Amino acid sequence: MNGLGRALLMAVLAYSASAAGTSDGVVRVGSKSFTESYIIAEIIAQIVEEVGEARVARQVGLGGTGVTYRALESGAIDVYPEYTGTIARVIVKDPTLVSVDAIRARLEPRGLTISGSLGFANTYALAVGAETAQRLELKTVGDLRGHADLRAAFSSGFLERDDGWPGLARFYGLSLAHVDVMEHALTYRAIAARQVDLMDVFSTDGQLERLQLVLLDDDRHFFPDYSAVLFARRDLPARFPRTWARLREVLEDRIDHRRMARLNAMADLDRRPVADVARAFLGAASPDAGTVSSEARPASGEAGTAPGKAGTASRPAPSASPEAHRWTPPAELWALTRDHLMLVLASLAAAVALGLPMGIAAARYRRAGQVELSVIAMLQTIPALALLMFMIPLFGIGKVPALIALSLYALLPVARNTYAGMIAIEPQLLEIAFVLGLGRLRRLLQVELPLASISIMAGIKTAAVMTVGTATLAAFIGGGGYGSLIVRGLALDDTATILVGAAGAAVMALAFHALFELLDRVAIPRGLRR
């Protein structure tokens, strides 16, 4: 077990080093976890690839504004799509900022910058089902007055932000009896099933058409402007000037709000892979003329500035037919599997490295041990997702905080079972070790650990299988792994993708179970096996 432990430890070290390092020559593109953000991020990524000045790392589907902004601030990502209104209110916390220039000036001291507007604004809007709208004659937000019995489900951001529901309700003098918090992707299903009457949507939402939702007119102009921009670290333009210039050429003022809604619909309604949607946009954005070289100077707002068509359009586009389901390419699945496996192995190794001595200590010093085990047990009662979120202010986002949270989570079964195995040893066998003149270390290694090995191995096995499952949550803070599929599937309302992620984790859990049955033969002495 020694050799194995050392190998695992090396894996942890190598892994955390690679996760923390900010290697040069890479543009890390992030996104929040909703369709539009995925699409813009993918367009950014494809443009970066196109220019060829830097390699691309996709860190998409990071979550809400908080997580994604912190990722940008900490340097875990270099750029992601954001909205001016969000930056002004949530990040800079100054709602009076409106113009792009003013916001850019305020971001400068933070080492951040934004591009010009991409051409569309994604403002909040309230939507109701067509049937409800007709029945109650709802046309404007103000028409909601007097319908306090409507059941609303809002995303948590909308429910809490001043420019969201609280402000809107004050501004229009609204009150509703039932207001629930719901993840956006789930609310669509709920409103289609008529379990919810009213929801917050974005004006570029591709789902509006399919679900026949009616947008309530904000006739008194409560919602502020949410122009889409590229939100980047200030050093990005300096590091990759050609890339940054090309991003601005291709994207600034190029996407109006209807076009964005169509792109969203391609992903949400036609179920085309985000990469396809991005390619379609870039292909359409480029002029028919094949004469435009990729070095062409921007011709002030002309279509000729888009990236060369040849590079993108000649690539075969998988599953281009409208009703084709999204599929996960084997290469991506393999990468996610590797990611997931590393997450599990590294956090498991850390949990064993920490939990084994903690279990031994708890068995040696029983009173202090009870305190120790209680603390570990308390960690276990924190919901896994919450524990992951707690890691963000301490360690940022990505693999490192995910590893730490997963290790803490796997600690209890390891420490607890080590403790249980140690205290179950017959006292007489320990007394005999004393009489035989075995020192403390020899007694531990040759008597106690082998005698406790069945219980210890059971604990490690529990931790392993559990961690395979919990590690799917790592994707919520950008830790990667199978959870990425679940997060993406949730955001794109795509059950198949969710299933691929869940099934992957299930298969891996089974594999771990089988692996540990084999490992038992090595780790548990033959004399103890039944």
Added chain:
Amino acid sequence: MIALREVTKRFGRSVALDRVSLEVKAGTTHVLLGSSGSGKSTVLRAILGLTTPDDGVVLIDGTAVDAATRTSLVKRMGYVVQDGGLYPHLTGLQNVALAAMAQGWPRARIQARVDELAVMAGIDAGILGRYPREISGGQRQRIGLMRALMLDPPILLLDEPLAALDPIVRAELQAQLGRLFATLGKTVVLVTHDIREAALLGDTITLMTSGRVVQQGTFADLAERPATPFVSQFLTAQTLVSGNAAAPSAAGGDR
């Protein structure tokens, strides 16, 4: 020489040892006799330094057993317990060799000593390669004895070594132990509740009940000049039971 002076040990409110004194001369075999709960095993544990007396002192060759001395004093002792007390995760050989390996003996020396002990204890080399659960109770006990003798300690302490064995094996091993003690010249303290074992093996005997010493002397002393009615009662009951006499009412004297 082993000596106990007025040793008292309490566990909570119950008194395990009540001013127990005894002496075991070097090279002799002393039997601690009594029914279960009489405190005889606690005497052994006090000698080993596994239990600290509340009062009185245990002396090994004139040195008091305490927290500071127990680790070095225990090196002079071998310890055998009921059913051998072997480590289930180690083979017989690994069990026997454990103490010598801790002392850093070279492999060849360990092997030579194991061979010597195997002959002495009547154990085949093949048996030594097996795990404790794969061999018989008698074999486990012989291997436990080998393990205790591995470093050739001058003192041998045995706690009910034969209690778990069936009568035939027990009788055979009793006879073997007797010959062994005589040959090796060790200072032996043996705990038993079996009066025949005491008579067969003990140069001197201490009969105990409820943590107190009832009588000390040879078996002849106890049998012919019982200090109290309890002594003759204990001897009679045991003789009847082990002689297979169907006298269940007499067994009450064992309590």
